[in-house]
Amino acid sequence: MLWLSSVDETAPALPAAWLIATDAQPASLPERSKLRRSLARKLLARQFALAEDAVEIGHEPAGRPLILRPCGSDLHLSLATRSGLVAVAIADRPVGIDVERFATGSEPPLAVLHPDERRQLENLAVATRPEAFARLWSAKEAYVKALGTGFSRAPESFSVQLDGAERFTVTDEKNGRRAAGVIRLTKNGGHETMAAAFIVLDQA
Structure with a gap:
């Protein structure tokens, strides 16, 4: 898996993901959608x-x-936008990408997670939980995007294991699936860490 930034x-090969920092500050869902699709x-x-x-880019129902x-x-194709940072992933198999801000200054909402x-x-x-939660939650959202379900799947219905700073593993007992992904910390256009x-x- 290859990360690019512009x-x-x-x-040179797929799969690949682009993390594009912009100065944009989209204020609504339609503005975020327009930015990432453009x-x-x-x-x-x-x-x-x-x-x-x-x-031309469309959407499934x-x-x-x-x-x-x-x-x-x-x-x-998978797309994400958060605080002006646009993420795009392309692969020849189902793919998911997500970006999340660190919610510093408060305890992460642990009740929404798998035990x-x-x-x-x-x-x-x-002090380290906000960063870990952002990494974990971005992995969870990337996974449900790759499934094509979004969070119509309850977030606590599958588990993400953070394997060091840059890798994660998903265990989804409902689907009998185990899958691995990658994580990266980056800056958006306003220089917040994301x-x-x-x-x-796999297709199955």
């Missing part, structure tokens, strides 16, 4: 040497983005 960069179109056009108007044009690409995840965070020093997670699933 809309002008192309990936940057995703530019990125896809550059990646595949196309004109921007040759690229549940909200997962689709590459409508060029037709027949058979590629999977194994709560134990992970409760074993950490209080946690980004990226996962690619």
Whole structure:
């Protein structure tokens, strides 16, 4: 899995994820959607040497983005936006990406987590929990995006294990699935530290 940081960069191979820091501060869901789709179109056009108007992005009924044009690409796309940071992931299998801010100054909402995840965070020093929660939650959201369900799946219904600073493992007993992903800390355009997670699933 490859991380890139500019809309002008192309990936030598897929899967790949782009974390693009902008100065934008979208104030609503439609503004966030417009920002990420605009940057995703530019990125896809550059990646595949196309004109921007040759690229069209749609959505499944549940909200997962689709590459409508060029037709027949058979590629999977995932998008996220948080505080001006735009994340784009492309793969030849189901893919999910998410970015989260650190909620400093307050105790993370541990009650929404799987019991194994709560134990992970409760074993950490209080000061380190906001960062760990942001990393864990970005991994959880990336996973449900890759599934195509979003959080119609209850967040406590599967478990994420943080494997060091840059990797995580998902255990989903409901689906009999175990999958691994990667995490990166990055800055947005306003220089806040963000946690980004990226996962690619097998088709089954």
